[in-house]
Amino acid sequence: MKIKDNITSHFIKYILIFSVILFTSCTEQYVLQSNTFEDILVVNGIITNELRLQEIKVNRTYRLEENKPVFEKGANVYITDNDNTVYEFEEDVDSYISKSAFKAIPGKKYQLNIITKDGKSYSSTPEILTPESEVQVTPIVQTNEGEKGVNINVSSYDPTGQSKFYRYEYDETYKIIAPYWNPNKYIIAPYLTPDGDPDFLVVPRTGETRTCYTTKSLDDLTLKSTVGLTEDRINFPIRYISVKDPILRERYSIIVRQYVQNLASYTYYKTLKDLSISKSILSQTQTGFNYGNLKCNDNPNEKIVGYFEVSSVSSKRIFFNFIDIFPKEANYPPYFIKCNTIEKSNCFKEKGCGGAFIEAYVNSVFYVYYGSTDDNRIYTFVEADCGDCTKFSSNIKPLFWID
Known part of the structure; x- marks a missing residue:
């Protein structure tokens, strides 16, 4: 099972917006084209506490007039830990997949290493697994702006108060x-x-x-933090669906994944999200480059987009039929x-x-x-x-x- 492409798309979207901010002014009209283009490595690396084939995505930035990232072929990708264990990855269609299943172990330090086909060497800072926190997903009937619907509510609680920083993804599937x-x-x-x-x-x-x-995926960065709260408790609606939405007509399912982040990775993704919103393009503020925890070993000044995470993940899938949620509703949602x-x-x-x-x-x-x-x-x-x-x-x- 592969990690979803959501975050990679945000990396790419960010670098495009960053280029626009850097080379345009909001007081002038402009055409979105890449007159100035930086060929930058884009890495989406995450390993979790799930025993599975882990995945690392390595791409290149692409021009505004192009429609997809350029997969970095021929790279040597591997992860090392502080016990000198090497976890090798092999090239797949559009990513690098570990040759064998493994999971991150609490207390161990993991480092991502990439050597591109032209011999350039890149590595991350050593990262350790974040604390675990179990996620719960509950459908709740609610009226939103006068219209009845169902909120897909997400909650979690860490009694130790150590988690604090969270990122969420979901896939919804409907019959x-x-x-x-x-x-x-x-x-x-x-x-x-x-x-x-x-x-x-x-x-x-x-x-x-x-x-x-x-099946459709969440196309956004959803981040939550409990810093400053009395409890390390999360409770929010991640998805609202109108009673008239055809996706509820037969049977609906959603799986929510909760990634516990550390402060550094949360800050990186928060900055990424802030740079990705449309109003940033029109801002007079010339934001700097969003550096993550990756560097080029041959040239420390080289820019790299991305972050290597070692995150605990908890997931929960639910199913329900329309009548389960709206037993007294006379009219089913219309067809598409x-x-x-x-x-x-x-x-x-x-x-x-x-x-x-x-x-x-x-x-x-x-x-x-x-x-x-x-x-x-x-x-x-x-x-x-x-x-x-x-x-x-x-x-x-x-x-x-x-x-």
């Missing part, structure tokens, strides 16, 4: 059932009718097209789009015939067959999203899913 699904579909027959017109055949659909699952059916007569030459339309719909990716009269004189079609959920979602049931 989709196409409301106008039919197990059959129409195809064009390989022959013509005696009248010389196209004919149609009913054949079973292949593959799952009725039930799908969509308004589904309109279209009826056409299966003939070609008489007035009002819709045979040509039927042929077009059968060949179209925008409509699917929904039904027909017993005598097959009238065919009904519907927008593809309403009869085939794979048009906008995945028919692969997640391994974690529980019905």
Whole structure:
């Protein structure tokens, strides 16, 4: 299981905004393009107290007109601890994955090391595992601005008072059932009718097209601190979902991950978040570079974006159906789009015939067959999203899913 790409995207977004701040003024109009560009290493490194294949992401900054980071291929990536144990990583599609599963142990110091293919050496400061704190996730019905919905509430408590700094991620997954699904579909027959017109055949659909699952991730840095509070206790809503939101229509699941950070990593991510908000682009303040805990061993003045964390993580997944949360709600949420059916007569030459339309719909990716009269004189079609959920979602049931 790989660590999510959320933080990497924030690193990249930050360096783009940083470039804009550095080379533009808010009193003048400008076009977002990279007239000045710095090729900087971007590292998203985190190991946790979970026994798993750990992951380190190593990329390069990219220009404003480009749409994705450049993966740093051919690097030698490894982690060492204060017992001289070496944890080797190998290159994967877009990251480096540990060759064997391991987890961070309390009290040990871990250091990330990277040697790029051009021979440059980078390393982090030694880091130790942060304290553990268990996260709880609870759905709570609440009215927000006059509209009923459900808050996904996150809470945790460290009675030792040692955690204090937290970062959160979540993935939400929801089940989709196409409301106008039919197990059959129409195809064009390989022959013509005696009248010389196209004919149609009913054949079973292949593959799952009725039930799908969509997963989305939190696209933000969510940070919390209990410094200055009487207790090391967290309690806040991480997600609000309206009672009318289609994602609640069938079955919904969310997993929240709570990372306990140290002061230095929390400060780094807090600065990253502050630099990433849009108003920073228009600020007169020329902010400095957000240095993390990584350095170039060959050139200490070289800039590097990123941070190597050794964080304890606690995760909690919940499931619920709409009726579980809103047992007295008369109306279920609507489907993702308004589904309109279209009826056409299966003939070609008489007035009002819709045979040509039927042929077009059968060949179209925008409509699917929904039904027909017993005598097959009238065919009904519907927008593809309403009869085939794979048009906008995945028919692969997640391994974690529980019905």
